[in-house]
Amino acid sequence: MIKWLLTFLGYMYFRFPGAILGFIVGTLVDNYIRSSGGFLNSIGGQQKSSVSPGDFELNLLSLCSLVIKADGQVSQTELDYVRAYFVQSYGKERANATFRTFNEVVKNRQVSASRIGRYLAARTKYPTRLQIVHFLFGIAKADGRVSEAEARAIQEISGYLQITGRDFESIKAMFFKKADYSYTILEIEKTASNEDVKKAYRKMAKKYHPDKLGHMDEAYRKGAQEKFTKVQEAYENIQKERGM
Structure with missing residues (x-):
């Protein structure tokens, strides 16, 4: 362990005071490596058998950064949206710690959508990944519109997350009210x-029911409720259109 190595080196050069300082610094480094190691594996291409809450948060934040930078402009509104989401989900102290770790770890690294997407695809349930895509669209829409560059970035991430094309287009339609968008949502x-x-509505209502994410944080359940509501609205629009 690093703490014992630094303790030894500290003693060699500065005797007892150096050993104490080396032990303290080494302990901090060991703790940091344990907390961020899974995240480093995901952006470095190595594999782990599961994803811890800390890994998930850091990887999610990395995907957020890719979407925010996709159109070449860093919107303060989008940054505020992400911060508000993390604070709501994990609390202010934990959210701030996640942002600090992200800044320290990613500063000199290139974030890979491919590696992170595949890492999460192998370690999270499909409803959770659907919610990630929905959340990324929410970030892009925070400044009033989803640019084509942002939509392409989210589509690329969606592919790595192993989201089907139909599911991606369904979620996308919730943010682009184009012709026949209600049918696309269903x-x-x-x-x-x-x-x-009617069959499509029942299928989609079941797929996006908030109970699917009962194990996730409140912000995720809220996102699931938003999708569920969009499915209901799409069905109601078609009912009115057809006089059903």
Whole structure:
């Protein structure tokens, strides 16, 4: 362990006071490595069998940074959105610690969407990854609009997270109210029968039900509720359109 090495070196050069200082500094370094090691593995391409809460938060923050920088402009509104989310999810003290660790670790490293996406895909459930994509779109929309560059960045991340194309387009449609977006949210064609519309609604309502994320933090459950509400709105729009 590093603390014993630094303790020995401290004693060699500065005797007893050096040994004490080496032990203290070494302990801090060991603790830091244990807390951030999984994150370093994910951006460095190595593998772990599971993802700890700390790893998840740091990797999520890394994906946030990719989306925020995607259009070449760092929006303060988007930064505030991310910070508010982390504070709501994990509390101010833990959120600040996550931001500090992120700044220290990533400062001189290139964040890889491919490595992080694959790392999380192998260690998180599909509903959790759907929520990540929804959250990333929320960041992009925080300043009023989702740029094409941001949408492309999220689509790339979505692919690495092993999100299906239909699910990605469904979530994207929740933030782009284009023609027939209600059908896209329900993952059906406009030519679908009324019975198929009802089946699609039941399927999507089940997929995005907040209970799917009952094990996650409050902010994640809130995001699941937002998607669930969008599915309900899409179904109601189609009902009105068709007089169902």
